[in-house]
Amino acid sequence: MDQTYHLLISAELAEGIRRHGAETFPHECCGALLGRDISNEFGQEQREVSALFPLINRRDDSPRNRFAVTAEDVKDAEKAGRQQSLDVVGWYHSHPDHPARPSQFDREHAWPWYSYIIVSVMAGQPAEMTSWRLNDDRQDYSPEPIQIGSSAAV
Ligand SMILES: [Zn+2]
Secondary structure, three states: OEEEEEEEEOOOHHHHHHHHHHHHHHOOOOEEEEEEEEEEEOEEEEEEEEEEEEEOOOOOOOOOOOEEEEOHHHHHHHHHHOOOOOOOEEEEEEOOOOOOOOHHHHHHHHOOOOEEEEEEEEEOEEEEEEEEEOOOOOOOOOOEEEEEOOOOOO
């Protein structure tokens, strides 16, 4: 657990995630977060999201409550990142009619290091948005504070 991490995202990109969740409702949306890790003036590690890479939810067995990122998705997202000199720093998905909390499925399918943004979409309307990182023991997530706005970092 590392409480010094923050996730910086512009209001425009945050709105883009909400809009994607509303568009795919009642199914889940998913996508990649492209950006980079930076150190701010206080020496704290911050993660800045600079672009989104929307993905198609390929799970047709249960698209309402299961999002799955395939190896092909990862390759596509990393390629899109390289073209913009950005890294894949995380993934986002929506929870239709469910709170913005990681599910058991999310826990079991997460990878360390990445940020996981979850947006709750209630009755088609985007609601709470949260971000999470898997703990080092991989047993649970820690919340990662989201800072919306422009970055103060160099
Ligand atoms: Zn989920």
